[in-house]
Amino acid sequence: MRCSTLLFVASLAAPCAAESQAGRLPPASIREDIGSFRAFLGGDNSYSEAARAEMQRRLAALETAADTVGPAWFELEIARLVALADNGHTNAQAASRSTRFNRIPLRLTPLTDGFYVLRAHSAQADLLGARLVAIDGRAIADVRKVVHTLTGGTTEWRDRFAPYTFESPQQLQALGQAREADAATYRFQLADGRAVDRRIVAELPDINRPRNGTARWMFPAVALPNEGPGWRSLLPVDKAPW
Structure with missing residues (x-):
């Protein structure tokens, strides 16, 4: 385009x-x-x-x-x-759109077998490394099909931009995939196999919010401009191979 x-x-x-x-x-x-x-x-x-x-x-x-x-x-x-x-x-652009609507304080990245939490605010840091399973009782595979309609291209390309919508209850509700506009209940599978349901309240829209692509969250925990304090990444700086 x-x-x-x-x-x-x-x-x-x-x-x-x-x-x-x-x-x-x-x-x-x-x-x-x-x-x-x-x-x-x-x-x-x-x-x-x-x-x-x-x-x-x-x-x-x-x-x-x-x-x-x-x-x-x-x-x-x-x-x-x-x-x-x-x-x-x-x-x-999903990245630009994400600043105009609310967003929960964690960041997802698509990997081979699903969407994983690779960055989160300290209050949700226990979810780092968890795989997203469902949102408000809807299997993520079903939500993904709906969210994919927002982006053209291959399945893998659409997956790169899907987290911007998964992370926004306001957008999800408009798509009929969440019950409330200000929060949603996310189900995750932790690394040890346990399932966790977490109702997460979204942060308000912010045009200055970082709009980095999902690949950015695979890098170490480096503070981003306008992100604010308290954010953590799954990969610590001292453990990064790059």
Whole structure:
């Protein structure tokens, strides 16, 4: 996706976060954004004829629902429409989106057999190294299928960006995958095989929050700008082979 396209999608999303306190977006603003989005992507050659038809159908449905659309659902539906190109390049950035919605104080990374906690705030440090099993009673395999619709490309590519959504109860609720917008109950499997259910309250949206990619959490515990104190990584600095 061209850089200008990413900036355009971000510009549509930015007012949504600002309006999130009210829980509703002005219908006129939604329709204006949809019109701009339709015109902009109308000239994007990334979409097949079938994908373009699907996008136009869903944009029309989004316009019809403009009076009741919330900020999270609106932005996520836009992301799903962008992802219909399914080429790995034409995507709405999950990293940028993560700063506009809440996020729990731990970081997940996809590995061969699942999503693992590789970085966490001290209050959740006992979960370092644990594998995510479920969210609010939904198997992570099922949640993953839904979250994958937000990103186009291969399964592995989609997995790289899925944690940004797994870590946000607000986004998960909008997708129908969490009961509450401010917290969710996560089930983990610890290294010793024990299962742990943990209700984790999310931190508020923060445009200055680090938006590093999931591969970053495989590196040692080095403080990140604007991250705040108390964060720990699974891999200590003195144990890192690199």
